[in-house]
Amino acid sequence: MEFSETDEHVALRQAVAAIAGKFGGEYYARKAAAHEPTSELWKALGEHGYIGINLPEDYGGGGAGLTELTIVCEETGAQGAPLLLLLVSSAICGEIIADYGTAEQRARWLPGLASGESRIVFAITEPDAGTNTHRLSTTATRDGADYLLSGRKYYISGVDVADAILVVARSGPDDADGRTRLSLFLVDTDAPGLTVEPLPVSVQVPERQFTLYLDDVRVPADRLIGGEGEGFGQVFHGLNPERITGAALCVGVGRYVLDRAAAYASTRTVWDVPVGAHQGVAHPLAEARIQVELAALMTRKAAWLHDQGLPAGEAANMAKYAAAEAALAAADAAIQTHGGNGLSAGYGLLPYWGLARLLRIAPVSREMVLNFVAQHTLGLPRSY
Amino acid sequence: MNIVVCVKQVPDTWSERTLRESDSTLDRDAADAVINELDEYAIEEGLRLAEAHGGEVTILSMGPDRATEAIRKALSMGADKAVHLVDDALAGSDLLGTSAALAAVLGQIGFDLVILGSESTDARTGALPAMLAERLGVPQLSYASKVEVDGSAISIHRLADYGYDTVEATLPAVVSVVEKINEPRYPTFKGIMAAKKKPVQTMSLADAGIDPATVGLANAASEVTGWAKRPPRQAGTIVTDEGDGGAKAAGFLAERKFI
Ligand SMILES: Cc1cc2nc3c(=O)[nH]c(=O)nc-3n(C[C@H](O)[C@H](O)[C@H](O)COP(=O)(O)OP(=O)(O)OC[C@H]3O[C@@H](n4cnc5c(N)ncnc54)[C@H](O)[C@@H]3O)c2cc1C
Numbered sequence: 001m002e003f004s005e006t007d008e009h010v011a012l013r014q015a016v017a018a019i020a021g022k023f024g025g026e027y028y029a030r031k032a033a034a035h036e037p038t039s040e041l042w043k044a045l046g047e048h049g050y051i052g053i054n055l056p057e058d059y060g061g062g063g064a065g066l067t068e069l070t071i072v073c074e075e076t077g078a079q080g081a082p083l084l085l086l087l088v089s090s091a092i093c094g095e096i097i098a099d100y101g102t103a104e105q106r107a108r109w110l111p112g113l114a115s116g117e118s119r120i121v122f123a124i125t126e127p128d129a130g131t132n133t134h135r136l137s138t139t140a141t142r143d144g145a146d147y148l149l150s151g152r153k154y155y156i157s158g159v160d161v162a163d164a165i166l167v168v169a170r171s172g173p174d175d176a177d178g179r180t181r182l183s184l185f186l187v188d189t190d191a192p193g194l195t196v197e198p199l200p201v202s203v204q205v206p207e208r209q210f211t212l213y214l215d216d217v218r219v220p221a222d223r224l225i226g227g228e229g230e231g232f233g234q235v236f237h238g239l240n241p242e243r244i245t246g247a248a249l250c251v252g253v254g255r256y257v258l259d260r261a262a263a264y265a266s267t268r269t270v271w272d273v274p275v276g277a278h279q280g281v282a283h284p285l286a287e288a289r290i291q292v293e294l295a296a297l298m299t300r301k302a303a304w305l306h307d308q309g310l311p312a313g314e315a316a317n318m319a320k321y322a323a324a325e326a327a328l329a330a331a332d333a334a335i336q337t338h339g340g341n342g343l344s345a346g347y348g349l350l351p352y353w354g355l356a357r358l359l360r361i362a363p364v365s366r367e368m369v370l371n372f373v374a375q376h377t378l379g380l381p382r383s384y
Numbered sequence: 385m386n387i388v389v390c391v392k393q394v395p396d397t398w399s400e401r402t403l404r405e406s407d408s409t410l411d412r413d414a415a416d417a418v419i420n421e422l423d424e425y426a427i428e429e430g431l432r433l434a435e436a437h438g439g440e441v442t443i444l445s446m447g448p449d450r451a452t453e454a455i456r457k458a459l460s461m462g463a464d465k466a467v468h469l470v471d472d473a474l475a476g477s478d479l480l481g482t483s484a485a486l487a488a489v490l491g492q493i494g495f496d497l498v499i500l501g502s503e504s505t506d507a508r509t510g511a512l513p514a515m516l517a518e519r520l521g522v523p524q525l526s527y528a529s530k531v532e533v534d535g536s537a538i539s540i541h542r543l544a545d546y547g548y549d550t551v552e553a554t555l556p557a558v559v560s561v562v563e564k565i566n567e568p569r570y571p572t573f574k575g576i577m578a579a580k581k582k583p584v585q586t587m588s589l590a591d592a593g594i595d596p597a598t599v600g601l602a603n604a605a606s607e608v609t610g611w612a613k614r615p616p617r618q619a620g621t622i623v624t625d626e627g628d629g630g631a632k633a634a635g636f637l638a639e640r641k642f643i
Contacts, residue, residue: 007453008576011460015571049573062573 009071012050016075019044025080025256029348032204032355037161041081045072046116051086054241055094059110065307066091066241070248070299077252080260082355084207085121085158087249087363089113091241093120093166096184100226100234109164109186118163120186122242123153123212124235131368132384133168133232134180138214140169147171147219149185149193153212155362159196160208162189167214168235171228182231186223193217203354240302240312242363243320247299250323250359254292254330257352261285261334264341275337284333291326298322314377320359321369327356385439385533385555388495389430389463390486390516392420393447393454394506401506407601408608409476410506412448419454422501424461424568425561429531430499431462432566437533440464442493446474446485452584459579460571466584467493473589476601479507483515488594489587490520495556497538502527502560513560523553529564 005013023041031038045051054069055061062068069090076083094113097106097120112118129135138151149169159165164186172181187194195213226234262285265276275281302315331353335342342349360366374380395401395415404411419427430441443458443466445451455466469489477485490498498520503510517524525531528540529548536555541548543562571579589596597603623632637643 007456008580011456011571011576011579012573014457015460015573015576019570047572048570053573062577064573068573 009068012068012071013075015048016045016050016072017079019048019050020076020079020081023079023081025260025348028081028206029204029345029351031206032351033345033348035204035208036206037158037208038081038083038206039161041076042083042085042116042119045076045083049114051090051116052094052110052114054090055110055114056098056106059098059106060114061094061098061110062114065303066095066244067300067303067307069241070245070303073245073248074252074255074296074299077249078255078259079252080256080352082249082253084205084249084355085119085161087242087245088122088157089119089162091245092122092238095241096166096234096238097225099237100184100230102222104222105186105225112163119158119161120164120166121156121158121162122166122168122238123156124168125153125155127152127154131365133182133235134174134178136168136170136180136182138167138169140171140183140185140219143218145221147183147185147221147224149187149214149217149219151214153214154199154210155201156210156212157207159189159210159212164188165212166225167212168231171231180232181229182235183228184225184231184234185219186225187214187217187219191217191219203358204351205355205358236313239363240306240316243316244299244302244306244312246359246363247295247302247316247319247323250320250327250356251292251296251299253352253356254288254295254323254327257327257331257334257349258285258289258292260349261330261337265337281337284329285337288326288330288333291322291329295319295323295326314373317364317369317372320364321366321373324356324359324366328353328360331356385433385437386442386494386496387430387434387439388442388444388490388493388498389423389426389458390498390500390512391423391427391443391445391454391458392501392504392506393417393445393451394420394504397421397505402613403608403611407476408611409601412450417450417453419457420501420504420506422503422505422561422563423458424501425563425565426499426501427458427461427463428566428568429528429559429561430497431569433497433531433533439496442467442495444486444489444493445469446477446482446489448475455584456579457571459582459584460575461569462575463582465582468584468586469588469592470586471589473596473600476604477599478604478606479509479511479515480605481599481603483512483519484598485589485592485594486512487516487519488592490516492592497533497555498522498558500558500560502562513558517558520556520558523557525551525553525557525559528559528561531559531561531565 050072053062053064057063140147167185171183193215197211199209199211268275298319302319305312341347396418399415434441441463443463446469500513525540527543529543530541539552542551
């Protein structure tokens, strides 16, 4: 077993950290508070080949794997500038188009994703389906050579900065054996029949959320990604990368807030020693650091499994769970360490708590991960 | 144009730096190692000149095995190849030794233009570029904030207190740069992956034809005879603004010759 990183991975960490560090936490917290996209950072990373690092070289990507994309997610987070849309654009949409798109679709969409010049966001969540994907009601009906999409999606991140949305829709009745017939469509963000409405959230994140109303949106057949009715399996293939990159983002955020807290606790003195000398302050930080480190290990394992083409579902779920819990514990301890300053706009820590809190719910909730582990790892009966 | 950029690996200025008790040389293991910051500007300038005029950029670094990290970084920024002068006998070399060793290698590999940072963040003498030019018998253009090459003519802006001087020379030459000169690029992912395939030639003293009696701690002409830790930072001066805060702050700065 080998735990040391290759020279290239070390160099990759340093390069991403250098670019993201130029923006840093102050930039992020300001953007997050204003709900403004961190496009400058996205652009800088894209120009240097880090946004599409996992995409095929033939289409302008880096030709590397999820292991490398997780390093990008972690290091941007560790500089205090996490990029939520990496999970969606580079991880889910990039991987799905690279794996299931036709040669024409890959040539059309991947170069933009690879350079970071265009973004594709992902729409699965619906008001009446929630966590239960089998109840999705957005439908795609054949109309000549085209499809007509109708339905509603909500909490869809980044529509304002995206060129297209990868929409998960039902393209037929369930099979006799209960298999849900889902298909994936690339819908332009300005497609006629699509209404995009802001959905305000009170966590401070730069990425905005939206409700999508699809009213007979006409989608040509060349916008169907993969086989008709094969969407369920394809989505599941894309969800592991999303969970793994989500875990990496949390690891990065955890490292960042704990570094901030350690720096503060070493200098802030209100009795005769720095507050970090009090175990009541130090131990929660140390505990969170342990959790972050453990989550980082699991994240690397999950990314490695995915890159080897081995089953990665269990590791991806465990990594996502552990990393979100660790980031939340880290953010909470960091805020507590700062006392009143922990809640100030100037210290800018609350956005990281909000982000970690969000990642306990999305892209997959902690309950659904626990269900997965209970059922698949422990063989326990299912409640739903 | 055959451009050689000299690169030194130094302890990170952000980490706690100290000297070794045994021989008063820098304790390189005690701190993270990075490329000397000004050398990144030198690399960037070399790359820009090669992009504009054609030619190759070679990195030359003298240092222990670990200096390969700095060399890889320079290659990942886009340099074409590197020469690593590495030999235990070089440890502790002073400026005379270092300049002799680098000049020997430069004499062997050839160059049209040698670019260096104006000083390193560890030794900070700022004298190496001049010594190197002297040993190589070529013109020195120092503290460059701008470099222009036209055929075999080179002209620079040399940064001065009052602005800049324009200095001209004919290639081959040695140029040292200041950070005003450019904005060093970050390595791209392609650059990182390409760096591991680029040629790095290691040279020993014997390979470079350097006389061991001219280098190393034992042969250094200068010697550190004593040193002390910097005293802990004193508490700052607090200026209370009673309408005259600006004048008081200016007085404080003037007293220390900052303004
Ligand atoms: C800021 C933000 C950004 C988002 N971005 C996107 C996006 O870009 N694209 C997208 O498609 N979606 C996005 N989402 C939606 C997100 O993925 C969902 O909110 C999440 O998957 C949970 O679904 P739900 O909100 O419908 O919860 P529900 O399914 O309504 O669940 C409610 C609660 O019940 C629990 N629960 C449900 N079923 C079970 C069960 N069987 N056992 C135990 N507990 C259960 C859940 O864990 C949860 O705690 C985003 C959400 C937010 C808040």
